[in-house]
Amino acid sequence: MTGNFLFQAVIYLSAAIVCVPIAKRFGLSSVLGYLLAGIIIGPYLLGFIGEEGEDILHFAEFGVVMMLFLIGLEIEPKAFWRMKKTILGMGGSQVLFTVILCFLILSLLGYSWQSSVSIAMALALSSTAIVLQTLKEKNLMDTVYGASSFSILLFQDIIVIPMLAIVPLLGTASGSTSDGHDSGHSSLLDNLPIGLQTVFVLLSVVIVVLAGRYLIVPLLRVVAGTRLRELFSASTLLIVIAIAYLMELVGLSPALGAFLGGVVLATSEFKHELESNLEPFKGLLLGLFFIAVGASINFGMIIDSPVEISLMVLGVIALKGVVLYIVASIFRIKMDQKLLIAVGLAQVGEFAFVLLSFTNQLGILSREQLDLFLVITAISMTLAPLLAIFNERVILPRIGTKESEEKPMDTIDKKNKIILVGFGHFGSTVGRFLRANGVELTILDHDSSRVDLLRKLGFEVYYGDATREDLLESAGAGEADILISAIDDPEATMEMVEVLKRNYPNLKLMVRAKSRVDAYELLNAGVTNIYRESLDTSVRVAEDALHFLGHRKYTTHRQAQNFKKYDEESLRRLANKVLNSDEYIFRAREEIAQQETLLKEDLKRGNLYDDDTSWDSESMRTRINKKE
Amino acid sequence: MKKILVLFAHPRYEQSRTNRTLIEGIKGMDGVTIHDLYERYPDFNIDIFIEKDLLKHNDVIVWHHPFYWYSCPPLLKQWIDIVLEFGWAYGPDGDALVGKQALNVLTAGGTREVYCSEGRNNYTIREFLRPFEQTARLCGMDYLPPFAVMGTHKLSREELTTHIDQYQELLRSLQGDSIDIPEGDSCQFLNDLSFLQNTQAK
Known part of the structure; x- marks a missing residue:
């Protein structure tokens, strides 16, 4: 059994790699790579995976749950509220029109x-997994296309819950009993009356929200x-799995529960740390999910009726695309962004698998119908990245409505993004x-009790180890203009500076240095803005x-100003003469050698006093008297 | 072509509509160096060597500043105090600036009418600028009448645009040495010279 498991793992991982x-x-998105890997190792090509593909699909759906948790983390309740118009408007009209048609x-x-x-409900949904993955990879989240797609997908992810609730009602209406339900996951509440079920469902949502506030955050503080x-990492996984389990227990979508949990935790100081911990798990599971989708495509069916299936796939994509285009037009989105949305969201999504299988369990759909639409869904998902490439490389260059902005002259942009590391x-x-001057900061600190206190005082502070690449990424090092390092150690x-220099060469660094020798090291690492705390x-x-x-006082003040100037100059002059040695004993020796050089230089330069001839009436007197 | 150094001093540049537009108007002109003193020396610790070097490499020195209490902002006075050194700019062997031209470009809230013997301020702008005039003379420089943007509180957008055009035209003419300036006090403002008045008509 274990051997089998390891063999499978080897197959999946090597196919992906x-x-x-x-x-x-x-230049294609990774989604397409995973899908192809799935097709290749699937039952119709190499045959490494067969029946168990479907189980893996169920397991890998957990990747979607994690993704929604991460999406939730990105959305603060405030931002969520601000987007309500697009979410409800665009998302609502897209789903409504598509379902009706x-x-x-x-x-x-x-x-x-x-x-x-x-089936109409299943087809109306697009693939959150594919679209968001692509948007993130291509860095399009901040564009109109990205934001609109996100709103629509969010609405779909929410609407899938009532959809799952409606389907059993259809089952009853069609006369077939709901005992098909038992074959799937059974929920605790099945035997309860509808009214009580609703109470439990609401209760579980309240539990997630309250637990987020009063249980998870304190727990994370202890763990931190x-x-x-x-x-x-273990706590992070526990949070997501526990939420998913709770939701499944009461018959709600784990994805929605995870999303909710994410939103609750979005304002906590652990936001970025949670993100960077989950990111690899999510990536792996989503990859697995896409592989499973690729493997589940029933090529036998395609070979049996190629024309019918291709017509239906094209029909679905065209219909969804047209609806999206019209919705985007209603919301006055520019031509190029409109096309991107229409093509980008035209595929059928992963929730269709869930919804369709559920419908089949209820006996509404026959096995053939189920297979047909599963194939359509899988093919449309496979086509999605290809369509996006077509869109990007063929259609868009011919339209070109680029956004251009007029810049007011010389005003200070208050939205400058600054990350402050160490508080x-x-x-x-x-x-x-900085805050007194109205500059918004993202602050990172690794002392969780301090983070807690500062957050109570209204600062935007996050807990985390800033030498970690992924944490810096989620704190926005990619988009920030300036990063200030106030780290003591x-x-x-140095470790953080190296990470930053490697990954974000354009980010302006302002770095606190403990000593002269540290300053040399930073200078040699290419940092120009160095602040010696001493x-x-x-x-x-x-x-x-x-x-x-x-x-x-004024005279000594001028002396001090000049002394600092000379010292900064000598720092830069001597930096490249320094041997870079990490050994403490060498460092100490180096430091003494430095002191010696500096003192000798001071002696050679003589008294700074003598250099300052400004307002110096004595030297004037001597010169005039000498002349006479 | 003569090289021009604009020594600009304004402690609150970001809030000065007039000076900001004037400086924006001459930014990037060929052979014109704008030296923003308050931006360069927020601590008043002026680097004398750099300043002397700049002066050496320019032929026309423009003191561009708002008119505060009938004079310039303190950093420009600090600049005059410590850069124009005894034995370099004046006094024995002090001939580094001989033959160069100097002038004030200033902005003032009051109109020309309040700056005269009958007006609220009793004296003319030229009279208030005597210390600058004499400083230039002592250093052997040729002091030109001021270019002044008066009544800035009530300046319309169009008037301001005219002033920018005139400022540009003035710097261009100074580079080419093509202006004919009457001797003595007969010319109170460079703004009144006929070639700049033509700019206004444009």
């Missing part, structure tokens, strides 16, 4: 009205306190001053000491 990079090489056509084709309704990374005694001062600072304060101490000795 071969196909995905090939797809990527040709599909229903009419299917009825005309001779399907019973019950099956027409359920242990500083064990794998424990945090201890150094970073907090930086953050306070020089080694962590320089300003210590010079100010010396400045005040001179004042207490009886020197005039």
Whole structure:
């Protein structure tokens, strides 16, 4: 059994590793690579997987659950509320029109009205997995196309719940009993009256919301306190799985529950840490899901009636595309974005598998009808990335309505995105001053109790280890203009700088340095904006000491200004002469050698005082008297 | 072609409509260097070597500033105090600036009418600018009458545009050395010269 499992794992992973990079090489999305991998190892080509493909599909649906949790994390309740018009308007009209049209056509084709309704509902849904994956890969989330697609998909993900609730009613209406239901997952509530069921469903939603606030966040704080990374990953998985389980228990969609859980946690300080922990799991499971979709395509059926099936696939895609185009027109979206939406969302989505199988269990659809529409769904999903490429490379270049913006002159953009890493005694001062000037910050800190306190004070602070690439990514290092490092530990600072320099060469870095030697290392790593925490304060101490000795304040102040200037210059001059050694003993020796060089330079330069001839009437007097 | 150095001093640039448009108007002109003093030296710690070097490489020095309490903002005065060094700009061997041209370009809230012996401010702009005039003279420079944008509080968009055109035209003419300026105080403002008045008609 284990051997079999390992063999399967080897097959799946190698298929993915071969196909995905090939797809990527040709500029295609990874989704297509996974689908192809599935087709190749599926029962009709190499035959590595057969019947169990369907089980894997069910298992891999968990990837969709995780994806919705992650989507939920991205949406803060406020933003969600702001989008309500697009979600309800665009999403609602898209689903409504598509369902009505599909229903009419299917009825005309001779399907019973019950099956027409359920198939129409299944066809109206698009693939969240494919579209969002593609949007993320191509970095299109911020475009009109991305935002509209997201709204429509979100509406579909929500509407699938009532759809799943309606289908059993159709079953009863058609006269067939609901005992087919038992063969699928059975829910605790099946034997309860409808009224009580509703109460339990509402209750479970409330539980998710309350647990998010009062159970999960405190739990994560405790876990974060242990500083064990794998424990945090385990908690993250536990959260998602527990929510999914609870939802399944009461007969709700785990995907919706996960989404809800995500939204609840979107405002918590662990948002980015959760994201970066789940991301690899989600990626793997989604990949598996796409492979399973590819493997489940019934080629036997396609070979039996190729014309009928291709006509139906094209018909569905065309119908969905036209509806989307019209909806986008109603919402006055520009031509190019409209086409992208119409083509991008024209496929049938993964929820169709769920909905159709459920309908089949209820006895509304026959096995043949089920197979037919599963094939249509799978083919349309396979075609989706291809259509998007067609759209991108053939249609769009011919239209070209690019958005252009007029820029007002020389005004400060308050939306400058700044990430502040570290919010201890150094970073907090930086953050306070920036906030006092109306600059919004994303703050990262690895002390969870501090994060908690700061959040109560209204700062946007996230918990996490900033040397991790994925955390920096989810904190927005890709889009930010400036990243300020106020990290205390020089080694962590260097580690983060290296990650940032490698992945975000255009991000402006402003880095706190503990000592002169740290500053050298940063300079040699290519950082130009370096702030030695010791320089300003210590010079100010010396400045005040001179004042207490009886020197005039403005004169010593000018001395201090010049001293700092010389010191910065010498820092840059000496940086490339430094040996880069990590050994502490060498560092200490190096530091002493540096001191020696500096002191010698100071001696050579002499008193800064003598250099300053401004307002110097004495030198004027001597020169004039010499002349006479 | 003569090179022009615009020494611009405004402590609140982002809120000054007039100065911002004037500076935007001459930005990028060939042979014109705009040196934004408050942006370069927020700590008033002027780098004398850099400043001397800039002066050495330019032929026309423009002190561009708003008119505050009948004079310039403090950083420009600081600049005059410490850059125009004894023994370099004046005094024994102080001949670094000899033969260069200097002038004030200024903006003032009050109109020309309030700056005269009968007006609220009793003295003319030229009279208030005597310290600059004499500073230039002591350094052996040729001091030109000021180019002034007066009454900025009530300036219309169109009037401002005319001033920008005139400022550009003035700098271009200074580069070509093609202006004929009457001696002494007979010319109160460069704005009144006929070639700039033509710009206004355009």
